[in-house]
Amino acid sequence: MKYTKAMKRLEEIIGDIEREEIDVDDLASRVKEAVELIRVCKNKIEKAELEVKQVVENFEEEALQEEKSGEE
DSSP states (O other), X not given: OOHHHHHHHHHHHHHXXXXXXXXXXXXXXXXXXXXXXXXXXXXXXXXXXXXXXXXXXXXXXXXXXXXXXXXX
């Protein structure tokens, strides 16, 4: 599931809960769904952070190598 789709669904569930539009019989299943969506979003954010960190580290290493080769 895409991050934006998960966030949109999570916002819908939260909105329904805040407006008290969820029947008590459905509340537990909606909360479980919300928790799973939060996990999905958290995992995607963590993965993206790791990928960005890796890209930045690679860029810094390349820049350092270019700087060293330019000094020679």
